[in-house]
Amino acid sequence: MTTADQMNWSVRVHAERFDPGAELNAFTARNPNAGAIASFVGQMRDFSRDSAPSGAPISSMTLEYYPGMAEKQLSALLTEARERWPLDDASVIHRFGTLTPSEPIVFVATASAHRDAAFSACEFVMDWLKTKAPFWKKETTDAGGTWVAAHDGDTMRAAKWRNTKS
Amino acid sequence: MTILYFAWIRERVGISEETVSPPGNVTTIAQLIDWLAARSPGHAAAFKDRARVKAAKDQEHVPHDSSFLGAKEVAFFPPVTGG
Numbered sequence: 001m002t003t004a005d006q007m008n009w010s011v012r013v014h015a016e017r018f019d020p021g022a023e024l025n026a027f028t029a030r031n032p033n034a035g036a037i038a039s040f041v042g043q044m045r046d047f048s049r050d051s052a053p054s055g056a057p058i059s060s061m062t063l064e065y066y067p068g069m070a071e072k073q074l075s076a077l078l079t080e081a082r083e084r085w086p087l088d089d090a091s092v093i094h095r096f097g098t099l100t101p102s103e104p105i106v107f108v109a110t111a112s113a114h115r116d117a118a119f120s121a122c123e124f125v126m127d128w129l130k131t132k133a134p135f136w137k138k139e140t141t142d143a144g145g146t147w148v149a150a151h152d153g154d155t156m157r158a159a160k161w162r163n164t165k166s
Numbered sequence: 167m168t169i170l171y172f173a174w175i176r177e178r179v180g181i182s183e184e185t186v187s188p189p190g191n192v193t194t195i196a197q198l199i200d201w202l203a204a205r206s207p208g209h210a211a212a213f214k215d216r217a218r219v220k221a222a223k224d225q226e227h228v229p230h231d232s233s234f235l236g237a238k239e240v241a242f243f244p245p246v247t248g249g
Contacts, residue, residue: 135248
């Protein structure tokens with residue numbers, strides 16, 4: 001049963017907007033045996049941390065990605081999560097293309113018998129995604145376009161999982 | 167061998183993709199960067215700050231001191247900022 005379930009593990013990378021609520025409902029419905037489901041939604045901020053002046057309103061954002069490698073890296077993240085925690089299922093969705101403020105960018109959901117594994121695996125997938133999945137954000141403000149800089153905090157969060165096994 | 171560029175590295179080089187045949191003495195990612203940087207002022211600008219250049223060999227992250235020999239495609243990009 002476990003093997004068949006793992007075939008459902010899904011990675012989706014697309015330009016179309018998605019509905020996080022509908023995705024979570026679908027994920028929950030396909031995991032009737034899981035006692036715990038954790039999810040994360042990353043959405044587009046409406047102000048810039050990187051453009052000058054800091055805090056400037058963002059009119060839109062463009063996400064560039066590396067087709068092929070992005071899907072491959074996200075699949076590898078789910079495989080790694082499955083090796084570390086007793087998961088029933090996991091799903092990740094990531095957008096590319098042009099987004100406007102408050103649109104969802106990324107969705108991660110994990111299902112397990114108990115909440116510890118679901119919470120930890122969800123956090124792990126997001127932390128590693130931030131440093132491994134080949135996506136790049138470019139924000140557009142009144143001042144023009146600015147490539148978002150990588151943050152040291154993300155690198156440190158990802159590094160903490162290197163020595164941590166559940 | 168295909169070379170791919172992404173984000174501001176792509177913008178500075180001025181193209182997203184090119185096919186190259188480096189000489190035999192160019193075997194590591196770092197040497198490939200040096201060789202590519204000499205191709206045009208755009209390439210030089212893209213590769214100016216090596217610490218901010220990440221590489222992938224056939225879609226797997228690789229360090230600059232690794233060999234790219236046998237690769238079908240090598241990609242260069244800034245640190246990733248998805249999620």
